[in-house]
Amino acid sequence: MDVFTQGVAGALLAQLGAKAQFKRHATVAGFAAGLLPDADALIRSSSDPLLTLEFHRQFSHSFLFIPIGALIATLVLLPFMRRTVPPQWLYLFCLLGYSSGGILDACTSFGTQLLWPFSEERIAWNLISIVDPVFTLTIFSMVIAGWWLKRHRYAGMGLAFACMYLFLSFTQQQIALQIQQEIAQSRNHQIERSVIKPTMGNIILWRSVYQYNGRYYVDAIRSGFTGHTKVYTGKSIAAYEMDHRINELSLVLTQYEDILRFNKLSDGYLVIHPEDENVIGDVRYSMLPNDIKPLWGIRLNPENFHQHSTEALFRKSDAETRQKFISLLKGETL
Secondary structure, rough: OOHHHHHHHHHHHHHHHHHHHHHHHHHHHHHHHHHHHHHHHHHHOOOHHHHHHHHOHHHHOOOOOOOOHHHHHHHHHHHOOOOOHHHHHHHHHHHHHHHHHHHHHOOOOOOOOOOOOOOOOEEEEOOOOOOHHHHHHHHHHHHHHHHHHOHHHHHHHHHHHHHHHHHHHHHHHHHHHHHHHHHHOOOOOOOEEEEEEEOOOOEEEEEEEEEEEEEEEEEEEOOOOOOOOEEEEEEEEEEEOHHHHHHHHHHOHHHHHHHHHHHHOOOEEEEEOOOOOOOOEOOOOOOOOOOOOOOOEOOOOOOOOOOOOEEEOOOOOOOOHHHHHHHHOOOOOO
C-alpha cells in the first residue's frame, strides 16, 4: 500500500506488543520499521526503468527477511532510543512493525514475493487498492488514541477493524467474481483466466478483466453493500503475443528481453496500447475500471533495439475522467 499506511500499520502492531511505559516509543519504532521495506524503491537505474519494478516488493518484503529488516531498523533507531528503551524491546517493536509490510502489500494487486528466495511468485490477493482512505484513516485514528492514552485496547480495535475490512473486501470480491462469470456466460465465453481488483480508494467498484480466445474483456462491476450490483460494460482488446520468431536474437535485442521481463511483472496481462503501437501495457490497470487503455507500460524504440525500453505512464486525470469515475462509484447510469 502507500508508504504512510505501511508506517501506520507498523505502528499499530508495535503498540500491541508494548507495555504502557513504552507505548509511544513502540509507535515511533513500529512506524519507522513499517516504512523500511519500501526502501527497495531506491534500487534503480537511469538506463533500465524495469530494474526498480523487479526489486520492488521482492526480498525486502519476504517472510525470510523480516528478522533482518527488523535488525536494520533497530540499529538505525538504537542511537536515539538506547537510553529510554532496552535493545531487546526495541527489536521487538521493529520486528512487529516490519512484519506488516509484506502481508499488507500482498492484499493489493501488484504482487509481493512473500516466499523469496524459495519462490519468485508474486502473491496478490486483490483485496484493497494501494490507497484506501477509509482503511488508513481508521487505523490511524486508533494509533493516535493508543499513543495519547497508552492503552492496548485501541491497537486491538485497529487490528480488528483492519481484519474485518479486509474480510468485507473479500466478500465484495467474491460477489464481483460471480458477476464476472455471469458476464462471460452471457457472451458465450469460457474464461481462460481472469482478475478482479478494487478500484482506487474503495471496495465497491471493481475492475474485471478476463481472457478468452486471444482477447481481454474489460468491464466495471459495482458491488453495493446492500446487495445491489451494476455492470458497466467495457470493450475488448487483443492479448499481446510474444514474437517467437526473434527468440534466436533475444541475447542482442535488449528491448525484447525487456518485454520478457515486463511480461513476468505483469503476470502475462500484456496488450499493445490502442493509441500507441510502440507501447506495451499491463491491461490490469487503467484510469477507469471499464477502459482498455493501460495505465502504465513500456515504450519500445524500434530504431534502436539495443537500448532499454522506457517507462510509459498514462495517469492523466482530467475533470471528465474524475467525474466519470465518481458516477461509476455512485452507480449512476451513464
